[in-house]
Structure formats: C-alpha cells, structure tokens
Amino acid sequence: MSKFEALTGNAAVATAMRQINPDVVAAYPITPQTSTVQTFADFVADGLVDTEFVCVESEHSAMSACVGASAAGARVMTATAANGLALMWEILYIAASNRCPIVMSLVNRALSAPINIHCDHSDVMGIRDSGWLILFSENGQEAYDNLIQAVRIAEHPDVLLPVAICQDGFITSHALERVEIYDDADVRAFVGEYKPQWPLLDLEHPKTYGPLDFYDYYYEHKRQQVEAMEHAQRVILEVAEEFNRKFNRNYGLFEPYRLEDAEVAVIVANSTAGTARVVVDRLRDEGLKVGLLKPRVFRPFPAEELADALSHLKAVAVMDRSISFGAMDNAGPLFLELAAALALHGVQVPMADYVYGLGGRDILPHEIERVYRDALKVAETGRVERRVTYLSVRE
Amino acid sequence: MRRQRRESRVHERYLRHSKKFPNIWCAGCGIGIVLGAIIRAVDGLQLDKDDVAMISGIGCTGRMPVYVDFNTMHTTHGRALAFATGLKMVRPEMKVIVVMGDGDALAIGGNHFIHAARRNIGLTAIVVNNLTYGMTGGQYSPTTPIGALATTAPYGHIEQPFPIAELAVAAGAAFVARSTVYHVRELEKYIARAINVEGFAVVEAVSYCHTTLGRLNRWGTAPEMMRRLKENSVTLKQAESMSEEEKRGKIVRGIFVEQEIPEYTRLYDRIIERAQQRTSLQVETA
Ligand SMILES: Cc1ncc(C[n+]2csc(CCOP(=O)(O)OP(=O)(O)O)c2C)c(N)n1
Ligand code: SF4
Numbered sequence: 066m067s068k069f070e071a072l073t074g075n076a077a078v079a080t081a082m083r084q085i086n087p088d089v090v091a092a093y094p095i096t097p098q099t100s101t102v103q104t105f106a107d108f109v110a111d112g113l114v115d116t117e118f119v120c121v122e123s124e125h126s127a128m129s130a131c132v133g134a135s136a137a138g139a140r141v142m143t144a145t146a147a148n149g150l151a152l153m154w155e156i157l158y159i160a161a162s163n164r165c166p167i168v169m170s171l172v173n174r175a176l177s178a179p180i181n182i183h184c185d186h187s188d189v190m191g192i193r194d195s196g197w198l199i200l201f202s203e204n205g206q207e208a209y210d211n212l213i214q215a216v217r218i219a220e221h222p223d224v225l226l227p228v229a230i231c232q233d234g235f236i237t238s239h240a241l242e243r244v245e246i247y248d249d250a251d252v253r254a255f256v257g258e259y260k261p262q263w264p265l266l267d268l269e270h271p272k273t274y275g276p277l278d279f280y281d282y283y284y285e286h287k288r289q290q291v292e293a294m295e296h297a298q299r300v301i302l303e304v305a306e307e308f309n310r311k312f313n314r315n316y317g318l319f320e321p322y323r324l325e326d327a328e329v330a331v332i333v334a335n336s337t338a339g340t341a342r343v344v345v346d347r348l349r350d351e352g353l354k355v356g357l358l359k360p361r362v363f364r365p366f367p368a369e370e371l372a373d374a375l376s377h378l379k380a381v382a383v384m385d386r387s388i389s390f391g392a393m394d395n396a397g398p399l400f401l402e403l404a405a406a407l408a409l410h411g412v413q414v415p416m417a418d419y420v421y422g423l424g425g426r427d428i429l430p431h432e433i434e435r436v437y438r439d440a441l442k443v444a445e446t447g448r449v450e451r452r453v454t455y456l457s458v459r460e
Numbered sequence: 461m462r463r464q465r466r467e468s469r470v471h472e473r474y475l476r477h478s479k480k481f482p483n484i485w486c487a488g489c490g491i492g493i494v495l496g497a498i499i500r501a502v503d504g505l506q507l508d509k510d511d512v513a514m515i516s517g518i519g520c521t522g523r524m525p526v527y528v529d530f531n532t533m534h535t536t537h538g539r540a541l542a543f544a545t546g547l548k549m550v551r552p553e554m555k556v557i558v559v560m561g562d563g564d565a566l567a568i569g570g571n572h573f574i575h576a577a578r579r580n581i582g583l584t585a586i587v588v589n590n591l592t593y594g595m596t597g598g599q600y601s602p603t604t605p606i607g608a609l610a611t612t613a614p615y616g617h618i619e620q621p622f623p624i625a626e627l628a629v630a631a632g633a634a635f636v637a638r639s640t641v642y643h644v645r646e647l648e649k650y651i652a653r654a655i656n657v658e659g660f661a662v663v664e665a666v667s668y669c670h671t672t673l674g675r676l677n678r679w680g681t682a683p684e685m686m687r688r689l690k691e692n693s694v695t696l697k698q699a700e701s702m703s704e705e706e707k708r709g710k711i712v713r714g715i716f717v718e719q720e721i722p723e724y725t726r727l728y729d730r731i732i733e734r735a736q737q738r739t740s741l742q743v744e745t746a
Contacts, residue, residue, distance in 0.1 A: 093568070094596040094612075095537075103597065103611050110614040120600065120612045122567035123538060148518075148536055152568075177536055180518070 067247040067312070074205035074237040077244045078144070078170045078230075079104035081212040083114055084252035087168075088139035088259075091119035091130035095149040096182045097234040098172040102144050124149040128156035128167075135165035136274045138264025140216070143167065146234060147174035147188045154192070160227045161196025162290065163274050166219030167227040169197075170212060173335065173386075174234040175424045183425020184234040186335070186386040189363075190398045196290055198228040198297055199364040201334040205244045208232040210314060211361075216256045217304045223296040225262075233336040235425065247312055255311060294365045301362055318367040320359040321374060323349060327356030329440035330375065332403060333384035334360045337421070337428055341384075344433045355437050366402055372410035379444035381407075381416045382436045388420055396420075396453045415449045421456040432456055474499045474509065476529050484523055488682025490641035490667030494588050495524050497644055497665075498557065501652035502530075512555045515544040517569060519561035519595045520669075521588040530557075538569030541576045544583050552582065552725035555655055562589045566602040566622050577631035580659040581724040586651065587624055587662065590669040598672025605709075609676045624664040629717045634659030636716040640666040642689040643713060650715065658723040666693075666711050 072080065079101050082090070090109075092102040109118040117134075121127045124145055135141045145153065150171060160167050175181040176188055189199060198218065202208040208230060215228040232238055263272050278286060298318070305316040320338075323345055324330055331341050338359035348355045358374060375381055385397020392401055400418035407414060419436050422428045436456070443449055475481075485491050502512055512530040516522040518537035525532035531554075535543045544558045565573050565587045576583060592610060593599045600610035602622045610617055625638040635657040637650035647665055654661035668674055668685040679685050689711065696714030699707055 094593060094599050096596060099596050099599075103599070106612045107614055122570065122602065178534075180534060 067245050067251075069243050070246050071241050072205055072244045072246075073100070073239050073241055074208050074232050075101040075172070075239065076104055077205040077209040077246075078212055078232075079108070080246055081209045081252070082142055083108045084247075084249050085140070085142070085213065085216055085256050086114045086253065087116055087142040089117045089119065089131070089134035089141045090143060091121055091127045091134065091141070092143045092145070093121055093124045093127045093149060095124070095146050097174055097238045098144045098146040098149070098170065100239075101170055101172070124152040125156060128153040128160060131167045132156060132160050132163060132165050135160070135167050136163060136265045138261035138266055140220070140259040141165070141167045142169070144170040144172070146172040147176050147182075150188045151176060151191065154195075157192055157195045157197060157227075159275060162286065164225040164290075164293070165227055166225050168212065168215045168219055169227065169229045170208070171229045171231045172234045172238045173231050181424040182234070184236050184336075184386070185423045185425065186231075187388075187423075189229065189231050190387045190389070192229070193364065193398060196226060196294075197364060198224075198226055198301075198362075200228065200230050200362055201360055202230060202232040202237070203336055203338050203359060204237050205232070205240070205242050208237065209244055209246070210308065210312070210316065213252055213256060214301075214304050214308050214316070218297065218301050220259055221296075221300045221304075222262060224293050224300050226290075226293050226297060231335060236336045251311065255308065298362070298365050298367060316361065318362045318370050319374070320361060322357040322359065324356035324358055324374065326354060328354040328378060329380040329382070329437065329444050330356040330358055330378050331382045331384060331433065331436055331440070332358045332360065332399065334363070334399065335386070337384060337386070337433075340428065340430055341433050344430050344437060347430070348434065348437055353437070353441060355441070360399070363399075366406070368402075368406035369410055371403060372407050372412045375407065375414065376412045378414050379447075380440040381414050382419055382440040383416065384419045384421055384433075384436065386420075386422050388423070394418075394453045400453075415443050415447060417443065417449050417451065418453045419456050420453065426457060428456070470503050471496060471499050474503070474528050474530075476527055480526055483527055485520060486671045488670060489520070490590065490665075490686075491521055491524065491588055493641040493644060494521075494559075494586065494647070494665045494667065495527065497648040497651055498524075498559075498586065499528065500648050501655060502555075504648075504652055505655060507555055507655075511553070512557065513544075513547060513551075514557045514559060515540050515547065516559045517561070517564035519564050519593070520590075521559055521561040521594075522564060524559045538564055538567070539572065540564065541569060541572040541583065541585065545572075545576065545581055548581055548583055548725060549728070552729075555584070556582070557584045557586060557655065559586045559588065561594065561601075562587060562591065562603040562624065563593045563601040566624065566627075570602065574627070574631040577628050577633040577660050577662070579724045580632060580634055580721055582657075582659055583661070584651070584654045584657070585660065585662045586654075587664050588667050589624055589664050590667045590673070592669050592673040594669040594672055598669065598676055604673070608673065610673060611676065625662065625716050628662040628664075632660075632721075633662050633717065634721050634723070635661035635718050636664075637662070637714065638664040638666065638711070638716065639713050640689040640693055640711060641668075642686050643693070646713065653715070653718075657718070658726075659721055
C-alpha cells in the first residue's frame with residue numbers, strides 16, 4: 066500500500082533513493098541539495114539500504130567516483146546543484162560517453178557570480194549538450210516519481226545514458242508537501258535488478274573504458290550516443306506508461322493543461338508551472354482561452370511532439386529561468402529550442418520569451434497573468450512587439 | 461618602546477557599514493574573532509587599506525570579505541588560493557590575505573593549498589579550522605577528529621584528519637603558525653607576522669562550530685567550546701617535553717616554521733629580467 070507523507074522535495078528524493086537502494090552513492094554537500102544526501106546518509110548508517118556511500122572531497126571527485134562505480138557494474142546515484150554541477154562538468158561528459166547509467170538529483174540553483182543560493186535554471190542549461198537525459202519536476206511528487214523512472218530509463222540497454230532529474234531549489238526542494246510514497250516492494254519491483262552489460266569487474270571478459278580514441282573511432286562513438294538519445298524518447302514513454310499503470314499517474318513527454326481549445330499558451334518548466342496553472346484557471350473564469358504546457362523531458366528534446374501540441378495556437382509565450390547569453394536576442398534556451406522546433410516542423414505561431422526569476426527572484430501570479438495578457442494581444446494582432454522580456458527586473 | 465594604547469573601536473574603521481550587517485555568523489561563533497584579529501593585525505602594521513586584498517572561497521569563513529573595506533573578492537568553493545595567485549602575480553606589491561575554512565582549504569581546494577605552499581607564493585593563508593563544513597550543516601571535513609559524529613558520519617568518523625600546520629610545513633611554506641580563537645592576542649601576533657612574510661604564510665586558527673558539529677557531539681555552548689580550546693592546547697615549547705601519548709588530542713600552538721626562501725613572484729621577475737637581457741643581447745649581436 067502506498068501512503069501519503071508530508072515531505073520536502075529533497076526528502077522525497079531521498080526516500081526514492083532508499084527504495085531504489087543503489088549500490089553506490091558518491092556526493093558532496095551543496096545548498097540546496099545537501100539535505101537529500103544527508104537524509105540518505107542516515108539511511109545508510111541505519112542499515113536501511115545496502116549502499117556504499119562515498120563522501121568525497123568535491124563534486125569533481127563525486128562524479129568521478131560515480132563513473133568508476135558505474136563502469137564496475139554498480140547502480141549509482143548522486144545529487145548536486147549549481148556550482149557543484151559546474152565542477153562536475155568535465156566528468157559529466159565522461160559519464161555520458163562511457164555510457165554510464167548514473168542517476169542524479171539536480172536541485173536547480175543559480176550559478177555564481179555573484180554568489181546566490183536560490184533557484185534558477187542556469188545550472189542545468191549548462192549541461193544541455195553533455196549527453197545527459199534531463200527531466201523537469203514541478204514538485205516533490207514529480208521529483209520522486211521521475212527519479213524512480215530515471216533508473217529504468219538510464220539502464221535500458223537501448224539507452225545506457227545518465228539522467229538528471231531537476232526540481233527547483235528551495236521552492237520545492239525545501240517546501241513541505243503531500244507526497245504519495247509507494248510501497249517499498251512495489252518500487253523495488255518496478256526498478257528491478259540492474260544487470261550491467263559490460264561490467265569492468267567481469268574478470269573473465271576484460272573491458273576497457275575511455276581509452277585513446279582518435280580519428281579512427283571517436284566519431285563512431287559519438288554517433289552511437291546520438292542513437293542512444295534517439296532511443297531514449299521511446300524508452301521514456303514506455304517506462305512512463307508502465308509507471309502510470311502501476312502507480313496511477315499520468316507522465317508523458319510534457320503535460321498540457323487546458324491546452325486543447327486554447328488560443329494562447331505559456332510554456333514553463335518546474336515549479337512555476339504550478340503557479341501558471343492557477344493563473345490559467347483564473348483567466349478561464351473570465352472566458353479567456355488560455356492554456357499551459359509544462360515540459361517534462363528536455364533531453365532528448367521532443368521537437369515534433371511539441372510542435373504538434375502547439376500547432377493550433379495563435380500565440381505562444383515561453384518562460385525561461387535562465388539566459389543563453391549572446392544567443393539570438395539573448396533569449397532563454399527553452400525559447401530558442403522551441404522556436405527552432407516549431408519553425409522546422411512548419412508551425413507558424415508568433416512567439417515571445419519571458420525571462421524570469423533569476424537568482425531566486427519571486428514570480429507572482431499577476432506577473433504570469435501579464436504574460437498571458439501580452440500573448441492574448443499578440444494573438445489578436447498577430448504581431449510580437451517585443452521578442453524577449455526580462456520580467457520584474459530593475460532596468 | 462612602549463606600545464601606544466590602541467583605540468578600542470579600531471574595527472569600526474575597517475568595516476563596510478553599508479554592507480550586510482548584522483553578519484551571518486551564529487552568535488558566539490569564532491570566525492568573527494579571527495576577523496577581528498586580522499583587522500587589528502593590519503592596523504598594527506599600518507598598512508593602507510587599499511594595499512590589502514582579502515580573498516575568500518565559500519563557507520561561513522568565506523563570508524569574511526563581505527564585511528571589510530579592503531579590496532575583496534568572494535570566489536568559489538575551494539579556489540580562493542587560485543584566484544589569489546592570479547592577483548598576486550599581477551600586483552605582487554599587494555598584501556593578499558586569503559581566508560578559508562578547513563573544507564575550502566583542504567578538501568575541495570586541497571590541491572591549491574599544497575601547491576601554493578610548494579611554490580612559495582607570497583600570500584597569507586588564514587585557515588579557520590572549525591573541524592567541519594559549518595555552512596552546509598556539519599558534514600565531516602578533512603580535519604574532523606576520528607570518532608566525532610558528523611551529519612555524514614552519524615555513528616562516528618573513521619577517517620584520519622589532516623593536521624593543517626604540519627601539512628603546510630611539509631608542503632614547503634615559508635611561515636606556519638597555529639593558534640586558537642581563545643588565544644586572541646597570540647593569533648593576532650601570528651597573523652601580523654604572517655602578513656609580513658615574503659613567501660607563503662599559513663596561520664591555522666583553530667575555532668569551533670557550536671551550531672553544527674558542537675551540537676551533534678554535545679560539546680556544549682560556544683563559551684564551553686572556547687574553554688576547551690584554552691584547556692586543551694599547549695605551546696610548542698610545552699609539547700617538546702611531552703610524550704606522544706600526552707600530546708594526543710592536544711592543540712599545539714606556536715610558530716612551526718619561519719624561513720627565508722625565495723618568493724615566487726620575485727623569482728618570476730628575475731626570469732623575466734634574464735629573458736629580456738638575453739633577447740636584448742641577441743638584438744645587439746644581430
Ligand atoms: C563547488 C561547490 N561545492 C559545494 C559547495 C557547497 N558548500 C558551501 S560551503 C561548503 C563547506 C564549508 O566548509 P568549510 O570550507 O570548512 O567552511 P566553514 O563553513 O566551516 O567556515 C560547501 C560544501 C559550493 N558552494 N560549491
Ligand atoms: S554554522 Fe558554525 S561556523 Fe558557521 S557561523 Fe555558525 S557557528 Fe560559525
């Protein structure tokens with residue numbers, strides 16, 4: 066039987082980790098992730114899991130230890146945020162290229178400088194091209210559910226790629242919410258046993274990971290990573306379907322809300338989608354045809370499916386919690402990628418980008434309402450007055 | 461010569477009153493005492509504030525530069541010495557004080573610490589050793605004693621700690637001293653000497669974190685932990701006549717090394733000079 070508990074996002078993630086019972090966890094503390102691993106350290110000390118818990122001396126070492134353990138054939142997890150993720154950067158690529166199915170809880174926090182411990186998405190957007198799968202979570206429940214699914218996705222023989230599960234620093238990582246925790250046995254049955262295909266410690270069949278690989282085969286190895294990414298979308302959906310059936314949920318590549326008959330929509334990931342949903346209901350009460358699309362899977366980017374889901378709209382407003390400095394119009398990465406996806410799939414809809422909430426700046430319903438009202442105007446005139454707006458910033 | 465009586469509120473002249481006060485430190489924390497000692501040391505040396513740079517990494521200790529009116533840089537966790545090295549290379553005449561927690565200096569930034577010492581670059585490294593990662597909530601650090609409870613070692617710590625001062629000596633630093641936040645005058649004196657040293661100078665300031673590690677281990681309140689520093693420490697001289705057994709668990713205070721060895725930026729200048737001489741010779745003979 067599942068039960069409902071009042072848990073912070075981090076505690077929900079730690080609970081998922083306890084149920085998954087990974088072989089190795091290597092991590093280094095960083096706000097706002099710290100309490101995840103600290104809670105998990107208690108589980109280890111109390112003998113509730115069989116995990117080898119490695120307390121390393123930096124995130125660079127954490128990810129390195131994860132890669133080593135994963136290559137050896139272990140089921141491996143870690144957690145980090147912001148500068149911790151930045152310090153892992155070198156090894157993130159190695160994890161993906163070595164096809165290590167590591168699962169990471171990434172609690173989104175602004176990158177320095179200046180120093181800031183609060184939420185934005187600059188950290189995760191820096192690893193867009195690293196070869197990791199990236200999934201967003203609106204709240205603790207989704208972080209918990211996504212983490213459980215991530216193990217299956219990462220370890221699927223057609224994928225074998227690391228997965229990062231994001232949630233918003235403090236906003237959900239530290240907020241106490243009602244989370245449905247499934248029965249331990251059910252979760253264990255769902256994730257199953259990990260059978261590594263090419264473990265380093267299989268002494269009968271010696272292997273090597275990551276040796277010199279120049280113009281002879283490096284390129285082919287990269288091509289194989291592409292293939293794994295291509296498979297990933299199918300696998301994510303298969304795993305979601307099984308999960309939905311078993312635990313009565315409704316995961317897909319993204320989550321539409323009152324989108325079907327909408328004329329304008331906002332696209333926003335993680336916790337702000339929850340606020341936007343409230344605004345949608347309010348505006349619907351006024352008779353305005355507004356909807357919401359909350360991305361779940363960011364890597365691999367479901368371009369065609371997104372284009373399909375948005376093709377009937379008259380205006381689209383994307384909300385980005387980071388900036389791609391120097392990119393077209395200094396817009397945010399979500400906007401840029403979505404704009405390309407719609408254009409290439411022949412969907413012609415006026416689009417605008419709204420950068421918001423950098424460094425944890427609060428985003429309030431009335432500000433999201435403004436985004437909707439802008440979009441409604443665009444829908445009427447067919448003209449975008451301003452491509453990129455930086456919401457609630459002193460200029 | 462009798463020293464002049466010091467004005468009682470010397471700190472006031474060095475603090476950035478416009479900035480984030482009250483500070484973030486827990487009431488009773490030792491870090492403020494170290495900051496006070498640094499300020500008085502700088503004041504005693506009559507340095508111009510603008511000739512002093514204070515660089516920190518991240519942590520409770522790392523917050524120090526926020527509050528003082530020197531040239532300051534708050535960098536990333538573990539990299540304070542690396543940033544400071546860059547600064548010193550460009551402005552070798554500057555007094556560069558680097559403040560770090562034990563985690564900052566010896567875990568995530570441990571590599572920079574030993575190499576700055578080996579290179580003997582003229583930085584003053586002040587390590588506030590509170591035996592834990594204070595800011596992130598009492599996880600064990602490279603200086604946590606064996607047997608202590610930490611949030612990442614709920615049943616007791618099993619790893620050997622680094623003795624910071626001894627490590628710095630072994631790595632080749634020009635000046636190494638250790639004192640505690642109880643022995644404030646001594647600490648201030650060591651810091652002043654360290655700032656005046658030409659090469660890499662390390663002052664280990666043993667402190668405590670009553671909020672995290674102290675609470676976990678029931679080591680008592682801040683004053684009680686302060687008393688431990690007093691009762692549990694011996695001078696280098698006293699330590700000389702003690703057996704290994706007697707010295708176990710004691711904090712040994714004093715100046716561990718003070719040597720004149722060539723400082724890195726000076727050596728570097730000489731290399732530039734030599735290279736320029738050679739090229740000008742070549743030009744002449746061409
Ligand atoms: C790359 C990176 N990893 C982790 C952190 C999180 N973090 C902030 S302070 C800290 C440890 C602080 O301990 P210490 O350096 O001993 O200083 P104290 O707070 O005890 O003064 C950690 C792990 C960070 N800021 N950056
Ligand atoms: S947490 Fe510990 S080290 Fe940090 S300010 Fe409080 S007492 Fe000092």
